[in-house]
Amino acid sequence: MPGRYLLRTFGCQMNEHDSERIAGVLEERGLEQADSAENADLVVFNTCCIRDNADQRLYGQLGQLASEKAKRPDMKIAVGGCLAQKDGARLLERSSAVDLVFGTHNVARLPELLDLADVSDGPVLEILEETEVLAAALPASRRSPFSAWVTISVGCDNSCTFCIVPSVRGREVSRAATDIVDECERLASDGVVEVTLLGQNVNSYGRDLDGRRPLFADLLRSVDAVEGIGRIRFTSPHPKDLRPETIEAMAECASVCEQLHLPVQSGSDRILAAMHRGYRAGRYLERIEDARRSIPGLTLSTDIIVGFPGETEADFQATLDLVEAARFDSAFTFIYSPRPGTAAAGMNDPVPPEEKRERYARLTELVDSIAWSKNLDLVGRPVEILVEGPSKKDPSKISGRTRGGKLVHVSDDDRIRAGDVVTVLVGGAASHYLTGDLAL
Ligand code: SF4
Numbered sequence: 001m002p003g004r005y006l007l008r009t010f011g012c013q014m015n016e017h018d019s020e021r022i023a024g025v026l027e028e029r030g031l032e033q034a035d036s037a038e039n040a041d042l043v044v045f046n047t048c049c050i051r052d053n054a055d056q057r058l059y060g061q062l063g064q065l066a067s068e069k070a071k072r073p074d075m076k077i078a079v080g081g082c083l084a085q086k087d088g089a090r091l092l093e094r095s096s097a098v099d100l101v102f103g104t105h106n107v108a109r110l111p112e113l114l115d116l117a118d119v120s121d122g123p124v125l126e127i128l129e130e131t132e133v134l135a136a137a138l139p140a141s142r143r144s145p146f147s148a149w150v151t152i153s154v155g156c157d158n159s160c161t162f163c164i165v166p167s168v169r170g171r172e173v174s175r176a177a178t179d180i181v182d183e184c185e186r187l188a189s190d191g192v193v194e195v196t197l198l199g200q201n202v203n204s205y206g207r208d209l210d211g212r213r214p215l216f217a218d219l220l221r222s223v224d225a226v227e228g229i230g231r232i233r234f235t236s237p238h239p240k241d242l243r244p245e246t247i248e249a250m251a252e253c254a255s256v257c258e259q260l261h262l263p264v265q266s267g268s269d270r271i272l273a274a275m276h277r278g279y280r281a282g283r284y285l286e287r288i289e290d291a292r293r294s295i296p297g298l299t300l301s302t303d304i305i306v307g308f309p310g311e312t313e314a315d316f317q318a319t320l321d322l323v324e325a326a327r328f329d330s331a332f333t334f335i336y337s338p339r340p341g342t343a344a345a346g347m348n349d350p351v352p353p354e355e356k357r358e359r360y361a362r363l364t365e366l367v368d369s370i371a372w373s374k375n376l377d378l379v380g381r382p383v384e385i386l387v388e389g390p391s392k393k394d395p396s397k398i399s400g401r402t403r404g405g406k407l408v409h410v411s412d413d414d415r416i417r418a419g420d421v422v423t424v425l426v427g428g429a430a431s432h433y434l435t436g437d438l439a440l
Contacts, residue, residue, distance in 0.1 A: 003041030004034035010057060011048025013235060015081060017140075017149040017198055019046045021107055022080065024139035029111045037068055042076045042114070047083035049164050049339065055083055059094060066097040076117060078102065080110070085168040086341065088127045103127040104169055108138055130170060146419035147386070148192045152180055152219065153199035157207075158238065160265075161276045161343035162305065162336065165200055174199075174206050177215075181222050188228030193419070194386055195223065197234040203241035217245035224253035230421065231386060231403060232256045236263055236303075240278035242287050251294040257403040258295050262288065263303035267322025268315035271308050274347070281322050288326055299404025301330045306363055307356030308336045309349035316359050323366055329374050329404065330432070331367045335360050368431040375406070375429035382423045382439050383408065389418040393433070400424075407433040 005026050009019040022044060023033070034040035043065060048054040062077070069075050078100040079091055085103035092098055100117045102110060105128040117124045142148055155170040156163075184195055197219070199205055206215030216237075223232050232255045237246070239262050250256045262284075266272050269280045292298050304319060323331070335356050338345035385400030385408050392399070397409040398416060410416070410424050416438060428435040 003031055004039055005031045005042040005044060006034045006037055006040035007044045007046065008061065009046045010054040011046075011050060011082065013149065013196070014151075014198055014200070015046055015048055017151060018081065018104070018107065020140040020142055020149070021138045022046060022110065023141035025107060025110050027141050028139050037065055040075065042078065044110075045077075045079045045081070047079060047081035049083040049086050049168060058083060062095040062097055066095070069097045076100065076114065078110070078114065078117070080104070080107065082164070082168045085127055086164060089125055092123050092125060099123050101125045101127070105130060144388070145190075146192055147194040147388075148187050148196075149198050150180060150183055150187070150195050151175065151199070152197045152202060152234075153205050156200035157204065158201060158278075159276050159343075161274065161347075162308065162339065164339045164342050167341055169200065172199075172201065172204060172208060174209050174215075176209070177206070177219055177222055180219065181226060184223050184226045184229055188226055191419070193229060193421070194231035194233070195229055197223070197232065199234075199236075201236070201238045201241060202234045203237040203243065203246060217243065217249040220246070220249040220253055220256055224249075224255045230255055233259055233405065235261050237261070238278075239264065239284050239287060242291075244290065247291050247294050250291070257405070258297045259299045259301075259403065259405045260288070260291055260295075261301045261303075261405075262291075264322065264326070265303060265305050266308060266311075266315070267319035268311070269318075271311055271315050271318075274310065275305075275308060275344070281318065285322065285325055297404065299329045299402070299406060300326065301332075301405070302326070302328050303332045303334070304363065304367075305334050305336050306360045307351055307353075309338075309344055309347035309351070311336075311351055311359075316363075320363065320366060323363070323370065327370050327374065328367065329406070330371050333360065333364050333367060372429065372431040375431065375434055378406075378426045378434060379429050380426065382425055383434070383436070385410070385422060385424050387416050387418050387420045387422060397435075402434075409433060409435050411437050413438045 007019055007023055009015055037043055047058050076099045077097050079098055080102040084101050091101050100113055102113055113124055113126055153172055153174040155172045156166045157172045203216050264284050267281045383402045385402055387400040391397040391409045398412050399409050408424055423439040424436040425439045426434050426436040
């Protein structure tokens with residue numbers, strides 16, 4: 001099978017990390033990365049089904065690739081990930097260019113499936129209902145030499161009514177803590193200094209292993225003890241499962257970053273109940289207050305959905321009130337889009353799309369103004385950043401992230417290299433980033 005592959009990824013960090021595993025599996029079989037579809041013998045799409053535009057992007061790109069495949073019929077196209085897991089054969093009906101559809105549970109079998117597609121008369125489809133080999137056990141082709149994702153669990157036992165994840169990723173399965181710590185030790189010996197622990201709901205980590213202890217807090221402490229790892233992040237915790245022990249561990253472990261991404265989704269108790277989130281807005285605010293009290297300098301971010309079915313102006317106002325009260329450093333904001341197969345997709349939705357767009361604009365304006373004022377508070381102060389590399393925004397600068405995850409663009413300086421941890425004096429602020437110079 002050796003040749004060149006191109007991998008295109010849609011969706012969340014979990015998918016980005018799965019793509020590192022897909023690349024690792026392909027490279028182990030001798031494939032090398034191609035820089036464009038024209039130079040690729042194999043194009044793999046790792047898909048997402050959380051948002052509508054991810055499917056539109058996939059089918060748009062498959063349409064463009066169909067003409068390339070007409071010129072080079074030997075080129076193979078494979079589609080994996082959440083959308084493939086959910087839609088399976090429908091994907092083949094919608095695109096005749098696809099040679100292989102695989103899901104979220106069989107990445108380990110990708111080379112064999114590609115061999116099968118090579119000799120098969122028609123497209124190959126394999127969707128499994130359960131994971132045979134946890135992707136975490138597969139080789140990974142990491143994008144960064146000093147920063148890595150580490151999967152701690154896959155799947156989710158919750159039932160948020162807008163979310164398709166439980167039906168495509170299955171029930172929650174936690175990795176053994178010893179495997180996670182071993183992986184972190186290996187990464188540290190390879191030069192990695194920052195790990196991001198990944199799970200759909202990291203706060204329920206280990207319930208399927210033991211269930212009685214605050215296991216995520218224990219895990220944070222174990223990873224904190226790994227020599228060489230100076231920054232530990234995690235995503236995403238569920239507000240209903242954020243326990244005091246986790247906040248204590250965050251406060252006490254020197255390597256755990258002062259960063260909490262806690263998706264609230266709405267500030268209306270009525271909408272939170274309809275979303276099946278399992279907490280009220282007041283409880284959410286209490287938890288972030290506890291976290292801020294225990295962890296000085298905490299950076300707090302969230303996810304918010306606007307225009308959930310039946311959201312009234314009063315419900316939306318409750319979201320704005322919560323945003324004012326919580327004063328998030330940043331927020332990922334989305335207009336609700338129904339995902340077939342979820343409970344919310346069948347709900348009556350009388351809110352006109354233009355009203356949802358207008359609410360979305362009001363929300364982002366508020367989120368951005370708070371984010372800007374919080375970033376302005378940092379002007380004139382020193383911050384520690386892990387340098388990532390050249391800035392995508394301005395090639396004359398280099399970029400890095402604070403322990404809180406804030407993006408900082410720094411005037412280029414010969415003394416700084418990617419992977420360095422340096423102190424920067426913040427000189428300017430925008431809603432989504434800071435600027436500064438190396439502190440002498
Ligand atoms: S916690 Fe809710 S939103 Fe998150 S993956 Fe599970 S069902 Fe989806």
